[in-house]
Amino acid sequence: MTKFTCVHHWLIETPEGPLSHAVCCKCGAETDMANYDERMTEGWLTGTPGRKERAATQSNTPEAHKKRRATMRRHRRRNGTGRV
Numbered sequence: 001m002t003k004f005t006c007v008h009h010w011l012i013e014t015p016e017g018p019l020s021h022a023v024c025c026k027c028g029a030e031t032d033m034a035n036y037d038e039r040m041t042e043g044w045l046t047g048t049p050g051r052k053e054r055a056a057t058q059s060n061t062p063e064a065h066k067k068r069r070a071t072m073r074r075h076r077r078r079n080g081t082g083r084v
Helices: 038-046 051-057 062-079
Strands: 010-012 019-024 030-034
Touching: 010 030
Parallel strands: none
Antiparallel strands: 010 019, 019 030
């Protein structure tokens, strides 16, 4: 006998309060889910600059662009993701 492991497809109720009830369409499992993740609000709460603010402070010279691309390539190689 094999054990069935469901890859859930959640139907989540309309958000009202901190939690919403969810039911899996495939297996009928039920759970309560948070309506937001506190990690998503870190930038808003701490004043961490967003993409537009960072872009305004970055240098747009060809040398700066090459340096940013080299850094991205190095990170991709290290993490094994994306193109090299």
